[in-house]
Amino acid sequence: MSKHNKRIIQEANDQVLQQLTRRHFFKESVTGVGAMALGSFLSGCNWLGSKDGSDLLNSAHPLMPHAPHFVGKAKSVIYLHMAGAPSQLELFDFKPALQQLDGQDCPQSLLEGKKFAFIRGVPKMLGPQAAFKQRGNSGAWISDNLPHLSTVADEISFLKAVQTDQFNHGPAQLLMHTGSARLGRPSIGAWATYGLGSENDNLPGFVVLTSGGNFPDAGKSVWGSGFLPSVYQGVQCRGEGDPVLFVKDPAGMDRDLRKASIDAINEANRATYEEFKDPEIVARIAQYEMAYRMQISVPDVMNINDEPAYIHEMYGTQPGKASFANNVLLARKLVEKGVRYVQLFDWGWDTHGTDERGAVDYGLVNKCRTIDKPITALLLDLKQRGLLDETLVVWGGEFGRTPMQENRDGKKNPFKGRDHHTEAYTIWMAGGGIKKGTSYGETDEIGYSAISGKVTPYDIQATILNQLGFDHEKLIYPFQGRSFRLTDVYGRVINEIVA
Amino acid sequence: MLFVVTEFIGNFHPVLVHLPIGILLFALVLEVLQTNTKYQSVAFAIPITYLTGAIAAILSCITGWLLSNTGEYNESTLNLHRWMGIAVAIVSVIGYYFSVKKQASISKYIAVVLGILLFTTGHFGGTLTHGDGYLTKAFSATNSDTLFVPKPITNAQEALIYKDIIQPIFTEKCIKCHSGSKQKGNLRLDTEEGILKGGKGGAIISVGHAEKSEIFQRVSLDPLNEKHMPPKGKTALTEQERLFLQWWIQTGIGFSKKVKELDQPNSVKLALTALEKNASAAIIPSNIPNELVDKANESLLIDLQKKAVVVLPIAQNSNYLSVNLINLKTLDEKTLSQISDLKKQLIWLKMPAIQLSETAWQKISTLQNLTKLSIEHSNITDKQLQYLSELNQLQYLNLVGTAISSKALLQINGWKKMRQLYLASTHLVTSELIAIQSKYSKTEVDTGGYRVATLVTDTQLVKAPIIKK
Numbered sequence: 007m008s009k010h011n012k013r014i015i016q017e018a019n020d021q022v023l024q025q026l027t028r029r030h031f032f033k034e035s036v037t038g039v040g041a042m043a044l045g046s047f048l049s050g051c052n053w054l055g056s057k058d059g060s061d062l063l064n065s066a067h068p069l070m071p072h073a074p075h076f077v078g079k080a081k082s083v084i085y086l087h088m089a090g091a092p093s094q095l096e097l098f099d100f101k102p103a104l105q106q107l108d109g110q111d112c113p114q115s116l117l118e119g120k121k122f123a124f125i126r127g128v129p130k131m132l133g134p135q136a137a138f139k140q141r142g143n144s145g146a147w148i149s150d151n152l153p154h155l156s157t158v159a160d161e162i163s164f165l166k167a168v169q170t171d172q173f174n175h176g177p178a179q180l181l182m183h184t185g186s187a188r189l190g191r192p193s194i195g196a197w198a199t200y201g202l203g204s205e206n207d208n209l210p211g212f213v214v215l216t217s218g219g220n221f222p223d224a225g226k227s228v229w230g231s232g233f234l235p236s237v238y239q240g241v242q243c244r245g246e247g248d249p250v251l252f253v254k255d256p257a258g259m260d261r262d263l264r265k266a267s268i269d270a271i272n273e274a275n276r277a278t279y280e281e282f283k284d285p286e287i288v289a290r291i292a293q294y295e296m297a298y299r300m301q302i303s304v305p306d307v308m309n310i311n312d313e314p315a316y317i318h319e320m321y322g323t324q325p326g327k328a329s330f331a332n333n334v335l336l337a338r339k340l341v342e343k344g345v346r347y348v349q350l351f352d353w354g355w356d357t358h359g360t361d362e363r364g365a366v367d368y369g370l371v372n373k374c375r376t377i378d379k380p381i382t383a384l385l386l387d388l389k390q391r392g393l394l395d396e397t398l399v400v401w402g403g404e405f406g407r408t409p410m411q412e413n414r415d416g417k418k419n420p421f422k423g424r425d426h427h428t429e430a431y432t433i434w435m436a437g438g439g440i441k442k443g444t445s446y447g448e449t450d451e452i453g454y455s456a457i458s459g460k461v462t463p464y465d466i467q468a469t470i471l472n473q474l475g476f477d478h479e480k481l482i483y484p485f486q487g488r489s490f491r492l493t494d495v496y497g498r499v500i501n502e503i504v505a
Numbered sequence: 506m507l508f509v510v511t512e513f514i515g516n517f518h519p520v521l522v523h524l525p526i527g528i529l530l531f532a533l534v535l536e537v538l539q540t541n542t543k544y545q546s547v548a549f550a551i552p553i554t555y556l557t558g559a560i561a562a563i564l565s566c567i568t569g570w571l572l573s574n575t576g577e578y579n580e581s582t583l584n585l586h587r588w589m590g591i592a593v594a595i596v597s598v599i600g601y602y603f604s605v606k607k608q609a610s611i612s613k614y615i616a617v618v619l620g621i622l623l624f625t626t627g628h629f630g631g632t633l634t635h636g637d638g639y640l641t642k643a644f645s646a647t648n649s650d651t652l653f654v655p656k657p658i659t660n661a662q663e664a665l666i667y668k669d670i671i672q673p674i675f676t677e678k679c680i681k682c683h684s685g686s687k688q689k690g691n692l693r694l695d696t697e698e699g700i701l702k703g704g705k706g707g708a709i710i711s712v713g714h715a716e717k718s719e720i721f722q723r724v725s726l727d728p729l730n731e732k733h734m735p736p737k738g739k740t741a742l743t744e745q746e747r748l749f750l751q752w753w754i755q756t757g758i759g760f761s762k763k764v765k766e767l768d769q770p771n772s773v774k775l776a777l778t779a780l781e782k783n784a785s786a787a788i789i790p791s792n793i794p795n796e797l798v799d800k801a802n803e804s805l806l807i808d809l810q811k812k813a814v815v816v817l818p819i820a821q822n823s824n825y826l827s828v829n830l831i832n833l834k835t836l837d838e839k840t841l842s843q844i845s846d847l848k849k850q851l852i853w854l855k856m857p858a859i860q861l862s863e864t865a866w867q868k869i870s871t872l873q874n875l876t877k878l879s880i881e882h883s884n885i886t887d888k889q890l891q892y893l894s895e896l897n898q899l900q901y902l903n904l905v906g907t908a909i910s911s912k913a914l915l916q917i918n919g920w921k922k923m924r925q926l927y928l929a930s931t932h933l934v935t936s937e938l939i940a941i942q943s944k945y946s947k948t949e950v951d952t953g954g955y956r957v958a959t960l961v962t963d964t965q966l967v968k969a970p971i972i973k974k
Contacts, residue, residue, distance in 0.1 A: 070810075073818040077793060154957055205815045207832045320957045322964075342857070344831045362969045371967045383957045390953030391881065392903040392927035421969070459744065475820060498728075502743060 011270045015277055068237045068289055069211055069296075071203040078475025079439020079505070080398040082341045083198065084348045085470075086334075086381065087182070088373075089222040090175065090356030091403035093424050094432040095453050096366050097374070099166055100138040100147035103451040104409050108133030112410045116454055123173050123426040124358065124414045131452070132411035135367045135422060144443030151374040154382035160443040161385050161394070162436045163503040167447030167456030170405050170463055173426045175223035175356070178404035182463045183228045183349075185492045192232035192483075194467055195347035197492045198474055199238045201481050206344035208303035210296065213345050214240035215333040218353030229349055233485040237289040240349055243336075245328030249308035253301055268298050307343050310335050320383040334380035338387055341397050352377065355403060358412050359423015366407075366422050385436055398438025398473045400466070406431025409452045429455040433466060438473045439505050446502045461500055468497035472504065515572030519634070522569070524561035526627060529597055529619055532558055536616040539609065548609070555601035555612075562594035575705070577688050578633050586629035593622045637686050661777040662765040670764070670780075671753050674746045678735050697760050712758055715751040724750065745776050792876040792900050793852065798824045801850045805843055812840055819853065827853035835860045841868055848872045852898075858882040863889065870895045881905035881927070887913035894919045905953070906930040911937035915944055929953020 095101060112129050136149035141159035148156045155162075172178035177187035184191035192200070195212040204211030214229045222228055229240030243249040255264050272291045279287040310318075310332060311325045318324075323331045330352045337348040354373055356364060363369040381401065388394040407424035430449040436442075447459030468478040471492065478497050482489040532554040538544040539551070569590055573583055596619050603612040631639060658664050675694045681687070683704075684695040692709065693699025703709040703719075711717040723734040724742045735741060742750070753759075756767045764777065801824065809816045815829040826847055830836065836844075836859065844851070845868055852874050861869070861884065870892035878896065881903045885893075890909050893899075894917040902920075905927050914928075926948050928938065938952045 071815050071817055073821050073823075075821050077820040077823065153960060153962070157957075205829050205831055207813055316956070319959065320955070322957075322959065344829070365969065368967050368969050375963055375965070379957055379959070379963055386955035386957065390927070390929040390951055390955055391905055392879065392901070392925065392951065395925075498741075 011273050014270050015274045018274055068235055068292055069199065069204040071205050072201060074202060074475025075477050075480060076475050078473060079396070080437070080473040081396040082344075082346050082348070083195075083398045083400065083438070083470060083474070084337045084341060084350070084384070085194070086350045086377075086399070086401045087179070087222070087352070088355040088377070088401070088403045089179065089218065089220075089351050089353045091178075091405050091407060091426065091431070092355045092373070093357055093366055093370060093407040094166075094430070095134055095407060095409060095424070096136045096370055097149055097151060098147060098164060098432040098434070099430070099449055099453045100149070101134060101409070101449075101451065101453040104131060104453060105133035107131040107452065116410075121173075122408065124412055125408065125410060125425045127413065127416040129408075129410040129413045129425075131409060132366075132422060132424065136371075142443060144445075146443065146445060151371055152378045154378045158382055158385050161389070162434050162443065163440045164432060164434045164445040165447055165459075165461055165466070165500065165503065166430075166432050166445055167449055167458065167460045168402070168406075168431050168433050168462070168466070169456055169460050170428045170431075173405060173428050175404060175426075177224070178426075178428075179222050179224040179228050182402075182404050182466075183224075184230075184232065185464060185467055185494055189227050190232055191490075192234040192238065192492070193227075193229050193240065193349075194470055194492060195229060195240050195349050196231040196234050196238040197471070197481060198347045200234050200483065201471075201476055202346055202474065204344070204346060206303075208296075208299040209307065209340070209343055209345055210241040210300070211346040212238065212240045212349070213340055213347075214242040214349045214351070215245065215336060216242070216351045216353070217245060217328060217330040217333050218351070220353040222351045222353065228351075233490065234483055235285060235289050237292060240347075243304070243308055245332055246326070249304055250300065253304055255301070264301075265298065268294050307339055308336060310339070317383075317387070320379075320387065322379040322383070330376050331380035334384050338384055338391075338393075341388075341393065342391065357407065357423050358414065358425065359419040359421040360412075360414060362421060364421065364423055366424060368421065388437060394437040396438065398440065398470065399436045400433065400470065401435075402433030402466075403431065409454050427454075435469070435503065440473070441503050441505045444503055446500065459502065461498075462496065464493045464497035465500050468493050469500045469504070472499040511571045512575055515568055515570075515575065518565060518568040518572045521561065521565045522627075522630060525558050525565055525593065525597070526623055528554060528558035528561055529593070529623055532597075532600065533616045533620045536609075536613050540613070548607075551612070552601060552604040555597055555604050559594065559597040559601050562590075562597050566590055566594050575691070577691055579686050579688070582629055582632050586626060586633060589622060589626040589629065593619065593626055596622060636681075658780050661780050662763075664764050666753060666756075666762050666764050666767060667758075667760045670749050674742065674750065678740060678742055678746075682735075700758075710754055710758060713755060715754040718754050721747075721751055721754060745779065748772060748776050793819065793823070793825060794874065794876075794898075798850055800824045801826055801847050805846060809840065809843055814840065814844070816844075816847070824850055825852045826850040827855070829855040830859055831855065831857060833859070836865055838865075841865055845871055848874060851875065853877040855879040856883060860884045867892050869893065872896070874898055876922075877901040879903040880907065883907060885909060890914070891916065896920070898922060900924045903927040904931060908932065911941055914941050920945075923948045926950045927953075 095104070108131060110131050112131055117128065136151050138147050138149045139156070140146065141148050141156040144160050146159040146162065146164060148159055170178055170181060172181050172187045180189065181187045183193045199211035202211070212229070216222070226242070229242070231237070231239035241250070244251070248254060255261065272294055275287050275291050279291070310323060313335065317335070321331050321335045323329070323335050325332070330350070333350050337350060340348050354363070355370070357366045357370045358364045359366065385394065385399065388397050388399070406427040406429070408427040410425065412419050412423045412425040430453060447461060448457050449455065450457050471478040471481060478491060478493045478499070482491045532551060535547050535551050535554060539548040569587065573587060596615060600612055600615040600619060603615060628640070658669055664670060679694045682689040683692045685693065690704040690706070692704030700710065706719065709718060709720040715721040723732055724747055726733040728737070728741050733741070752770070752773045759767070769777070806816050813832040815831065817827055819825045819827050828844060828847070828851055848871060851872055854872065854875055854877070857879060859880065866885065866889035873896070875896050876898050878893070878899060878901065882905065885904070885907050887910050890913045897919055899920055900922050902923065902925070906929070909931060911933050923945060926945060928941070928950060929952060933941070933952070942950045
């Protein structure tokens with residue numbers, strides 16, 4: 007420890023001591039005795055459970071790479087979430103029978119006992135607002151809204167009968183990504199990095215990129231670490247300007263000085279750790295060191311200017327302008343650099359028909375045009391780099407949309423739109439050991455409810471963990487006296503689409 | 506109704522049995538204690554202990570008898586358990602008699618006999634509920650939960666419908682609870698007679714009518730339904746398996762028929778070809794060797810990890826290793842020789858953009874067990890590629906963005922197991938790529954260069970016509 011750092015720590019200690027008074031002494035003595043008693047109770051409770059999931063947690067190196075339970079097909083995951091919930095009926099779930107019913111009153115049988123977010127009274131049915139064709143050898147139905155994706159249909163496995171029980175964006179997004187509609191659970195990416203660690207020393211294991219002008223409704227909790235140590239939360243990078251705020255050293259601060267100050271802070275933190283043994287302090291130290299290395303590595307990996315022209319042409323990217331396309335290209339770069347889990351959120355898919363932007367025949371079409379080319383390019387680019395087999399790509403929203411046209415509060419909306427719908431929607435997966443060119447699950451003739459091959463968000467999560475090499479029932483973390491897992495008490499690996 | 510009541514009472518057996526076990530064992534303890542003069546006073550409590558124990562034993566016998574009538578249990582074990590249980594009740598009554606008579610010399614021996622009877626009866630009871638060998642399961646190497654792997658079917662039309670298709674489904678999903686050792690609902694699915702006989706509720710199959718057959722109804726329910734089989738927590742039948750079961754019932758549950766002798770609706774035909782495909786998929790060699798390998802030297806691994814080499818077992822249950830040099834730009838001699846010390850275990854090696862010397866590339870070629878090698882954007886040259894031709898186990902090779910030429914690739918002898926070869930962003934021209942593709946005919950050669958053409962609509966916005974109000 008340098009003399010200088012010693013002085014800093016000494017000063018920090020003196021500061022703390024100055025604030026302590028006689029009252030602190032009495033207060034601490036009382037709570038201290040209580041805490042000691044409680045501590046002995048708690049450690050007593052855990053004497054059988056010491057051999058549990060917390061083995062994974064090495065607090066000095068929380069991101070140290072680990073081997074999964076079994077050999078996983080996928081090494082990383084790119085999850086493309088269309089926040090707001092895209093309409094499956096205009097994209098993948100082709101329902102010609104719904105066209106016949108277009109404009110007719112919705113039968114009472116579909117409304118009885120049901121609750122919708124905005125539909126009131128008796129809405130009209132709304133036929134598909136897009137032309138569908140069967141694509142590729144697999145004959146997957148994809149609408150003209152996604153002409154590019156249609157060309158790679160044979161790489162994709164569709165899940166046509168996903169069901170959720172949340173019809174509001176925030177809770178539904180939380181359920182999709184944390185396994186609970188309420189706040190407080192770790193997200194899939196956090197679980198994945200907790201289980202696998204990070205192979206790249208200079209980059210976080212879990213990166214989040216957002217586009218579309220807004221954050222997802224559920225806020226940052228959808229990439230939070232919940233009760234897992236905070237080092238596992240997603241690191242959000244910006245699409246414009248510095249990828250991480252304040253990643254650059256301020257003017258006048260050189261790299262050596264930065265290093266020296268981080269060393270001093272870490273030494274002070276280490277001294278505090280010796281005193282209190284709180285693993286969060288070690289996580290903090292690791293974060294400071296990671297941040298220092300990230301100052302070099304992140305601007306480098308987040309820079310798409312150096313990509314060749316044909317790549318920009320392929321993804322439709324425009325460097326310097328924040329967009330979903332840029333984020334998709336970044337996702338590919340990050341995965342190439344060994345990042346485990348890249349989570350993309352694109353906002354603006356909530357098509358109620360209250361305005362032009364939210365119309366299934368206008369706004370939705372325009373949204374599709376912003377994602378179609380980049381996603382297609384992503385699949386092809388991963389493929390040519392030999393990475394598609396080990397990268398799981400997931401696309402979806404938080405719920406589906408009704409086969410009825412929304413009538414907000416019983417009145418006709420100015421544009422054609424659909425309300426939130428929990429009973430059937432489409433999610434697709436590709437790469438990462440998923441079957442190519444298949445479809446699982448069916449909805450009824452009008453796409454109202456799932457009739458076979460139903461899957462839940464828990465099943466999707468179980469499948470993602472399975473592809474990474476984890477038994478979702480065994481990837482656990484002890485918290486508040488019991489073991490928690492991503493899929494709570496549910497979840498089934500969707501073996502029907504696993505290659 | 507009577508049957509329902511008796512079954513209800515019988516269900517109390519598993520709770521009640523613990524009373525005689527505890528009480529009568531305590532009688533044994535008291536018997537031993539009273540032989541010591543210091544504790545002689547406990548003799549006073551012995552008769553009442555025997556009495557309560559005997560009453561509990563008799564109640565257990567009655568409830569046990571009622572429970573056994575449900576017929577869900579293995580007959581021979583059940584008989585042993587039943588008569589030994591009755592023996593416990595009788596012996597405990599005798600014990601009571603002699604303890605009241607204060608004939609300690611006799612009641613002492615009775616207590617010992619009772620102790621032995623209790624343990625054996627208890628053990629047989631345990632076998633009935635938990636299955637054969639439940640007690641020593643933790644010690645046995647082969648856990649009964651190990652995955653059942655059905656024999657791959659290469660020619661589905663020649664396969665036997667029952668033996669090759671239906672029976673494996675039952676074996677994997679049903680017989681844990683419906684076979685000789687445990688017959689829940691009085692149903693056995695491990696024998697033809699059992700399947701035809703059905704269970705407690707009568708026949709489970711209505712020949713020719715899958716929808717009316719209980720077995721098909723029960724496996725087709727919503728998995729959350731209480732009546733769904735296999736029950737919650739067990740793996741349900743897949744859609745394909747249900748389809749086969751349905752088809753088998755529709756076509757008259759043939760036990761010895763071949764698949765080709767039966768009518769095949771389109772959906773079944775598709776499923777049958779899928780079966781064959783799965784079989785051929787299983788034949789494709791996995792990139793993990795079948796042979797077991799010793800654990801690698803732990804201290805070597807730790808040493809390498811300190812140098813930012815990501816070295817990991819490919820999974821927690823394997824000793825094979827993967828190495829990822831993503832954090833390094835080059836390899837010094839020491840690190841390289843440490844890595845090559847792992848050559849027995851090392852099967853996956855990833856070195857994106859690595860810059861290696863001539864000798865280092867030579868050394869890489871000694872890693873004989875490598876099945877996956879990623880050296881995209883590395884400094885490998887034609888000459889050095891020839892060294893790698895010695896890697897006979899290679900199945901995956903990523904040469905994206907390297908400076909290799911087609912000549913070098915065409916010269917290679919070896920790589921007989923190569924399945925995936927990635928050549929995008931090399932300087933190869935189309936005609937060379939075609940030559941390479943024809944040389945590696947069994948390999949999926951990806952030459953990249955994919956384009957996503959820009960459509961006019963890609964950058965246009967659709968707008969609603971403006972309507973004046």
